[in-house]
Amino acid sequence: MKRKRMAILTGGGDCPGINAVIRAVVKKAILEKNREVIGFKDGYHGMVHNRYRSLKYNDVSGILTLGGTILGTSKTANPYRYAVRKGNRLEFKDLSKTAIKNLKNLDIDSLVCIGGDGTLGIAYRLFKDGIPIVGLPKTIDNDLRGTDTTFGFDSAISIATEGIDRIHTTAQSHHRVMMIEVMGHRAGWIALYSGVAGGGDIILIPEIPYDIHIIAEKVKERNKKGKRFSIVVIAEGAKPKGGDIVIQRIVKESSDPIRLGGIGFVLGEQIEKTTGLETRTVVMGHLLRGGSPTPFDRILATQLGTEAVDLVEDKKFGCMVGIKENSFIAVPLKEVAKGPKLIPLNHPMIMAARSLGTCFGD
Numbered sequence: 001m002k003r004k005r006m007a008i009l010t011g012g013g014d015c016p017g018i019n020a021v022i023r024a025v026v027k028k029a030i031l032e033k034n035r036e037v038i039g040f041k042d043g044y045h046g047m048v049h050n051r052y053r054s055l056k057y058n059d060v061s062g063i064l065t066l067g068g069t070i071l072g073t074s075k076t077a078n079p080y081r082y083a084v085r086k087g088n089r090l091e092f093k094d095l096s097k098t099a100i101k102n103l104k105n106l107d108i109d110s111l112v113c114i115g116g117d118g119t120l121g122i123a124y125r126l127f128k129d130g131i132p133i134v135g136l137p138k139t140i141d142n143d144l145r146g147t148d149t150t151f152g153f154d155s156a157i158s159i160a161t162e163g164i165d166r167i168h169t170t171a172q173s174h175h176r177v178m179m180i181e182v183m184g185h186r187a188g189w190i191a192l193y194s195g196v197a198g199g200g201d202i203i204l205i206p207e208i209p210y211d212i213h214i215i216a217e218k219v220k221e222r223n224k225k226g227k228r229f230s231i232v233v234i235a236e237g238a239k240p241k242g243g244d245i246v247i248q249r250i251v252k253e254s255s256d257p258i259r260l261g262g263i264g265f266v267l268g269e270q271i272e273k274t275t276g277l278e279t280r281t282v283v284m285g286h287l288l289r290g291g292s293p294t295p296f297d298r299i300l301a302t303q304l305g306t307e308a309v310d311l312v313e314d315k316k317f318g319c320m321v322g323i324k325e326n327s328f329i330a331v332p333l334k335e336v337a338k339g340p341k342l343i344p345l346n347h348p349m350i351m352a353a354r355s356l357g358t359c360f361g362d
C-alpha cells in the first residue's frame with residue numbers, strides 16, 4: 001500500500017528547539033503512523049522552487065540538542081508576495097499557485113508549518129486556499145496568540161539571564177549603569193522574564209513607554225542608597241512616551257520589513273547625560289537565538305511535535321498546536337494570524353516586579 005506523505009517546513013527566525021520539534025514530528029509520523037515525510041528547504045522558498053529533501057528516521061536521529069534548523073529557514077519568503085530582484089529593482093510576485101501546485105505534484109496530504117506569526121499568517125492563507133496545514137508555535141519572542149508559550153522562549157530567557165548575570169559583576173565593580181538590550185520584536189516578554197530572573201533594577205518593554213526622567217531618578221536614588229550601579233534590561237521594541245521605536249534596518253524583501261535594534265545605545269547616552277554616571281550598552285541580539293535548547297524547550301518541542309501529528313491524523317487542519325494551562329489545544333490559525341500577543345499591563349510578573357521596587361520607566 002502507498003504510504004501517506006506529509007511535508008514540513010520551518011519559517012522565520014531560527015530558534016533553539018526547531019530541530020527537536022522536527023525530530024518529534026518525523027519520528028512519530030514514521031514509527032506510529034507509517035508515513036513518509038519530506039522537508040521543504042529554507043521555508044517557503046522551498047515550496048515555491050520545489051526544493052525539498054526526504055526526512056527518514058536516521059536524518060532526524062541525534063538532532064534533539066542541535067540549535068538552528070536542519071531544513072534552513074527564511075524571514076523573507078512569502079509565496080503571496082515573493083520578492084524577485086530585477087537588476088537593482090525589487091518586484092513582488094504572487095507565486096502561491098506555483099507553491100500549491102508543487103505540493104500537489106508531490107502528492108502531499110498535509111503540511112506542518114513551524115513558525116512565528118509571519119510564517120503562520122502565510123500558513124493561514126495557504127489553508128484558506130485549500131492546503132491541509134497544521135502549525136507549530138516557534139519563536140524566542142513568545143508573542144503568539146492562542147498559546148501560553150512558544151518553544152524557543154525558555155532558551156532565550158535562559159541565555160539572556162546568563163548575560164545579565166555576567167554583566168552584573170562589571171556593573172558592580174565599575175559602578176556603572178549597564179544597559180542590556182534583548183530581542184522580542186514588538187513585545188517585551190524576553191525583557192520582562194529575563195529582567196526579573198536577572199534582578200534588573202529597571203525593565204523597559206514596548207507595552208509600557210518610558211520617561212527618561214523617571215529612569216534617571218531611579219538610578220540616582222539607588223546611588224544615594226549606596227548602590228552605585230544599575231542594571232537596565234531593555235527590549236529592542238521599547239520606546240519613550242510620545243516617541244518612537246529605533247529601527248536598525250529595513251529588509252525590503254520582507255513582508256514585515258522593520259528590524260529593530262539600537263534603543264539601548266540611544267537611551268544609554270541619555271542616561272549618562274542626565275545622571276552623570278558612566279553608562280554602557282550590550283546588545284544580546286542573535287545570541288538569544290543560537291545554541292542548544294533548554295530541557296524545558298526540548299520537552300515542549302517534543303510534545304508539540306507529537307501533538308501536531310495527531311492533528312494531521314485527525315484531519316484537524318487550519319490549526320496550530322498551542323498550550324493553555326498545561327493542556328495542548330488546537331488554536332485556529334485565524335486567531336494566530338491576528339497579530340502579536342503583547343504583555344497585558346496587569347500581568348502578574350509586572351505586578352510582582354513592581355512590588356519589589358523594579359522600575360518600568362513609567
Ligand code: F6P
Pocket residue numbers: 013075116139140141183184185236259260289
Ligand atoms: O522574531 C524573532 C526575532 O529574532 C526578533 O526577536 C527580532 O526582532 C527579529 O527576529 C530579528 O530578525 P533578523 O534575524 O532578520 O535580524
